[in-house]
Amino acid sequence: MNTPHIEFWFDFGSPYSHLSAQRIDALARERGVRVIWRAMLLGPIFRNAGWSGSPFQQQPAKLAYMWTDLARQSAKYGLPWTHPSAFPRSSLLPARIATAFCDESWIGQFCAKVFALNFVHDTEIDSVDAMQGVLHDLGLPADTAIARAQTPEIKQALRDRTALGEQRGLFGAPSFLVGDALFWGNDRLEDALDAACDQT
Amino acid sequence: MNTPHIEFWFDFGSPYSHLSAQRIDALARERGVRVIWRAMLLGPIFRNAGWSGSPFQQQPAKLAYMWTDLARQSAKYGLPWTHPSAFPRSSLLPARIATAFCDESWIGQFCAKVFALNFVHDTEIDSVDAMQGVLHDLGLPADTAIARAQTPEIKQALRDRTALGEQRGLFGAPSFLVGDALFWGNDRLEDALDAACDQT
Structure with missing residues (x-):
C-alpha cells in the first residue's frame, strides 16, 4: 500500500492519548495520511518496568503537574477537558472493541468518543x-x-498486540509508528505525521 | 522588579536542559524576558522518587527512544548534537560555579558552554x-x-537551592517557573516564555 499512513498506538486510560485522539484525524486529513488505530494496554508494559500504575504516579509532584499541563494543552487546542475523578481508569472493554473492529471506518469516531467519556464527561x-x-x-x-x-x-x-507493541519499542502512550520509526507523546504528533508524508 | 522574567531550572547532566540552554537566550530576547539561571542537582530529587538514575533509565526502550528524539530535536533546531558516551554525567562542580555566579552577566554563556561540552563535545x-x-x-x-x-x-x-526547587514542585529538568506557574520540559519553553510576557 502506497498511501502514507501512521500507526497510532494508545491506551484509553492515557490522558495524553486523549489529546492525540481528538486531534489526529483532522491533522492527518490535511496531510493525506491514513491513520491506523492501535489500542493497547499500558498496564502490562508498566508492570514490566516494575511500576504498579502510570509513570506519572511515581512522583506526586509530576502527577500534579500533569493535570495542570493537560488543562493548559487542552485550552491551547480548544478542546474540552475535565480533570477525571479516577485515574488511571481501566480500559479493557473499549480496548477489546477497538481491537475487534480496528479496520472499520468508524474506528476513529469510536475511539474519540471513548476518550471523551473518560476525559470530558x-x-x-x-x-x-x-x-x-x-x-x-x-x-x-x-x-x-x-x-x-x-x-x-x-x-x-x-x-x-500489546506484546507486539512492546517488541517494536513502545514504552508509553500515545506512540506513533511510521514504519519502524517511533515518535512518543502528543507533542510529537505533528512530527510523526510529517514523517509519514516524507515516507512516500 | 517589573521586567518580565523566567526562572530556568536545569541540571548540566540533563540532555533536554541542554536543548533549552542553547535556545532560551534568543527566544527570551525576542520577547523582552529576562532569564534567571538556576542550576540544581536532579540526583537528590530522583533519589527521593526511589530511583538510582535518570527516569529514562527505568525503561531501556524509553532511554533508546530518548537518544533518537534528542538527535531529531537538535536537527529541527539546527543545533549540533553528539550522543554522549557517558550518561548521566556528574555535574557537581559546574553546578556549584553556576550557583556561585548566578547573577553575573556571563552566566548564560557559561551554562551554554558547559552543556555543549557534555552534549556536543x-x-x-x-x-x-x-x-x-x-x-x-x-x-x-x-x-x-x-x-x-x-x-x-x-x-x-x-x-x-535544589531543596527549594523541590519544595516549589520541581520533579525534573528543564523546568521553568513564571511566578509559581511551573512548565516542565524543553517542549514547553516557548509556552513558559509567553506566560512570562503575559505576566507583566
Missing part, C-alpha cells in the same frame, strides 16, 4: 453500559459488537 | 580542568572562580 469506560452508549451513538449493533469483543480470540488479539 | 564536565577551560574561554579568572565555587557556603547554597 468523567465517566468510567470499562463497562458494558458505557460501551453500549457509544456504539448506539454511532448507530452500530452494540450487543453484537460487545459480544464479539469478549471472545477468546479478541482477548488474545489484544494481549498479542 | 562529549567530554566530562565535573572536573577542574574542564571548568578552567570554559572560564578561560570567557576571559574569567578561572582559579579564583573555582575556589569560590568549592567553599562550604556555595556547596550548601546548591543543596538549599
